[in-house]
Amino acid sequence: MVILLETQVDIGDVFEEFLKNFQDIPGNFKYMNQINEIIAYRKKSIIVDFNDLFSFNEKIANEIILNPLQSLTLLEDRMIKIIEELDNSYPLEVEKVHVRIINLPRVIELRKIRSSDVNKIISVEGILTKQTPVKERAYRVTFKHVHPDCNQEFIWPEEGEMNDIITTPSVCPRCGKIGQFEIVPEKTKLIDWQKVILQERPEEVPPGQLPRQIEAILEDDLVDSARPGDRVKLTGILMIKQDSIVKRGSRTVFDVYMKVISIEVSEKVLDEVEITDEDKKKIQELAKDPWIKERIMSSIAPSIYDHWEIKEAIGLALFGGVQRTMQDGTRIRGDIHVLIIGDPGTAKSQLLQFAARVAPRSVYTTGKGATAAGLTAAVVREKNTGDYYLEAGALVLADGGIAVIDEIDKMKDEDRVAIHEAMEQQTVSIAKAGIVAKLNARATIIAAGNPKFGRYIQERGIAENIDLPPTILSRFDLIFILVDKPGSEDQLLANHILDMHGGKSVKNSIDVDLLKKYIAFSRKYVNPQLSDEAKKLLADFYVEMRKKSSDTPDSPILITPRQLEALIRLTEAYARMGLREVATRDDAERAINIMRIFLEKVGLDVESGSIDIDTIMLGKPKSAREKMVKILEIIDTLAQNEECAKIKEISKEAEREGIEKQSTEKIVSDMKKSGLIYEVKTECFKKV
Ligand code: ADP
Ligand code: ZN
Numbered sequence: 001m002v003i004l005l006e007t008q009v010d011i012g013d014v015f016e017e018f019l020k021n022f023q024d025i026p027g028n029f030k031y032m033n034q035i036n037e038i039i040a041y042r043k044k045s046i047i048v049d050f051n052d053l054f055s056f057n058e059k060i061a062n063e064i065i066l067n068p069l070q071s072l073t074l075l076e077d078r079m080i081k082i083i084e085e086l087d088n089s090y091p092l093e094v095e096k097v098h099v100r101i102i103n104l105p106r107v108i109e110l111r112k113i114r115s116s117d118v119n120k121i122i123s124v125e126g127i128l129t130k131q132t133p134v135k136e137r138a139y140r141v142t143f144k145h146v147h148p149d150c151n152q153e154f155i156w157p158e159e160g161e162m163n164d165i166i167t168t169p170s171v172c173p174r175c176g177k178i179g180q181f182e183i184v185p186e187k188t189k190l191i192d193w194q195k196v197i198l199q200e201r202p203e204e205v206p207p208g209q210l211p212r213q214i215e216a217i218l219e220d221d222l223v224d225s226a227r228p229g230d231r232v233k234l235t236g237i238l239m240i241k242q243d244s245i246v247k248r249g250s251r252t253v254f255d256v257y258m259k260v261i262s263i264e265v266s267e268k269v270l271d272e273v274e275i276t277d278e279d280k281k282k283i284q285e286l287a288k289d290p291w292i293k294e295r296i297m298s299s300i301a302p303s304i305y306d307h308w309e310i311k312e313a314i315g316l317a318l319f320g321g322v323q324r325t326m327q328d329g330t331r332i333r334g335d336i337h338v339l340i341i342g343d344p345g346t347a348k349s350q351l352l353q354f355a356a357r358v359a360p361r362s363v364y365t366t367g368k369g370a371t372a373a374g375l376t377a378a379v380v381r382e383k384n385t386g387d388y389y390l391e392a393g394a395l396v397l398a399d400g401g402i403a404v405i406d407e408i409d410k411m412k413d414e415d416r417v418a419i420h421e422a423m424e425q426q427t428v429s430i431a432k433a434g435i436v437a438k439l440n441a442r443a444t445i446i447a448a449g450n451p452k453f454g455r456y457i458q459e460r461g462i463a464e465n466i467d468l469p470p471t472i473l474s475r476f477d478l479i480f481i482l483v484d485k486p487g488s489e490d491q492l493l494a495n496h497i498l499d500m501h502g503g504k505s506v507k508n509s510i511d512v513d514l515l516k517k518y519i520a521f522s523r524k525y526v527n528p529q530l531s532d533e534a535k536k537l538l539a540d541f542y543v544e545m546r547k548k549s550s551d552t553p554d555s556p557i558l559i560t561p562r563q564l565e566a567l568i569r570l571t572e573a574y575a576r577m578g579l580r581e582v583a584t585r586d587d588a589e590r591a592i593n594i595m596r597i598f599l600e601k602v603g604l605d606v607e608s609g610s611i612d613i614d615t616i617m618l619g620k621p622k623s624a625r626e627k628m629v630k631i632l633e634i635i636d637t638l639a640q641n642e643e644c645a646k647i648k649e650i651s652k653e654a655e656r657e658g659i660e661k662q663s664t665e666k667i668v669s670d671m672k673k674s675g676l677i678y679e680v681k682t683e684c685f686k687k688v
């Protein structure tokens with residue numbers, strides 16, 4: 001008599017049945033198709049959707065969650081068996097094959113990983129910040145026993161056993177004696193290996209806290225499948241670091257890492273912001289408002305009084321223009337870079353923080369950078385392990401979004417060199433310590449900087465006022481200056497600040513959450529084209545400005561093709577604010593207008609009365625610059641004969657050079673303020 005107590009089901013059999021029989025649509029054998037591709041194209045892995053496993057058989061799905069190591073090995077064994085059945089010449093000895101599981105039911109936040117997750121299969125999302133070069137890991141070594149009585153070779157670890165770290169055997173498995181073991185390199189099996197660091201996405205890090213990170217190991221076909229700066233979902237098994245057990249001896253505190261089973265790289269830009277159908281309705285409703293542009297501007301940092309053109313510039317940067325790829329493959333950025341230079345305490349940092357808060361995807365940093373990678377990227381060496389890593393900096397991490405950089409004038413020398421490429425080509429190239437890479441940095445820059453001399457000196461060009469080279473300055477689409485001058489506005493500003501502290505809000509403003517969704521929606525779905533009228537207006541403006549420069553002999557170039565590209569982007573951004581696919585004449589007019597404000601505020605050559613883009617980028621207007629140099633020379637000469645140069649004598653000498661007295665006095669007083677000269681005694685100066 002036979003009594004059946006319980007049906008014993010072999011999990012391996014169920015896995016095999018799953019691979020062979022699962023059909024996503026009737027007649028389509030999803031996994032057999034993939035296995036056939038392995039054979040046909042020497043692919044290295046199949047991708048198994050966890051949901052498929054679950055719908056096929058709940059028990060095996062659970063088994064994967066509870067015992068991932070054993071069950072995955074089992075699943076792979078069955079796949080190998082199927083491959084052998086289909087093609088007995090398939091070189092499984094050489095080609096390792098893998099099962100890559102995706103779509104686990106639960107994604108764990110990096111900061112919520114706990115001890116109970118060790119040895120479990122988990123999914124985490126984040127941004128890849130670092131990666132090592134590809135190395136080779138020996139997963140099966142052939143040793144030779146160096147002993148006169150033995151000299152035999154053996155494979156280690158023995159078949160069936162798999163360890164990430166191979167330790168030399170203590171006794172020879174062939175003869176049982178101890179002794180020396182030599183590796184036979186040509187008989188050692190290697191697999192591509194790479195270590196990466198996954199970090200929380202910048203927008204997920206609670207304010208004021210450091211982002212959490214985890215080390216992850218990629219092997220074989222996963223190697224190099226994502227780059228620093230990529231937003232990814234990693235599925236893998238959380239393991240305890242073997243070497244940390246050895247190194248720390250009896251202390252039982254371990255580091256964990258993830259042995260990665262699958263990587264999903266997020267292609268979709270801006271999918272972090274969830275937009276519901278209800279949101280969509282609200283967004284479309286808002287877009288109908290004829291005053292939508294004004295409403296957007298008044299919703300940007302409403303607690304900050306005035307500074308309208310800066311808020312407008314930030315608004316434009318948040319929406320951005322459309323990236324275009326030309327027929328010859330060159331790419332023209334759609335990102336609008338904005339720079340604010342200003343006196344201390346003029347709310348620059350506040351404006352930037354708001355921009356970072358409302359941007360759907362953003363990285364907030366300072367010029368110095370939060371990490372060794374700074375603003376662009378770096379090759380860093382880790383102290384404990386000696387490993388070299390390629391580490392992504394802020395602009396790479398902000399790929400597809402907005403990089404908000406405060407105190408940009410303090411940026412590191414390496415970044416000063418690399419940022420040019422990042423701002424225009426929107427890539428970061430690095431070649432150092434054997435690492436050669438090109439990372440994407442398609443990010444908008446909204447930056448602020450402090451004046452070089454503490455306060456902004458209006459009589460000087462921007463280039464002289466900020467510690468940034470003209471080549472970087474000229475890559476900004478809009479630059480604004482905030483000067484703190486006491487006066488009539490003080491009462492209004494005080495009232496505004498007091499009102500805001502009292503809990504008042506600005507009329508008609510859109511709340512931050514909705515505005516964020518509105519921006520995300522627009523950036524994702526709205527790609528405006530310029531109408532013919534808009535094109536004509538921009539072209540006319542450009543031609544006229546260029547003509548002005550050629551009309552006046554010796555005049556510096558007024559405006560360059562860079563500004564024309566900027567105008568196109570600005571026009572598109574205005575259209576995006578209204579969710580319009582066509583940028584109208586009105587959009588172009590507004591773009592010209594804000595460009596004019598920027599040029600006039602920062603570039604107007606006060607003495608010649610013309611707008612001079614060279615002034616902005618290269619510094620002092622020709623005329624005034626020459627005067628200053630001359631006067632400095634005069635002071636220097638005069639002070640050589642006497643202790644210092646008296647203002648009267650400076651003026652007299654200067655007049656001989658054609659500089660009027662008033663001009664001289666002003667220039668001397670400016671040079672004194674900016675520390676180029678100092679007053680030795682009353683009205684008597686010397687060069688520093
Ligand atoms: P900065 O970065 O330019 O040195 P902050 O952003 O740190 O200046 O601003 C200093 C303080 O002054 C902040 O608390 C800010 O809110 C306040 N403040 C300065 N200008 C304004 C303004 N126009 N409206 C409201 N608050 C202002
Ligand atoms: Zn031996």
Ligand code: MG
Nearest residue numbers: 345348349406
């Ligand atoms: Mg500041």
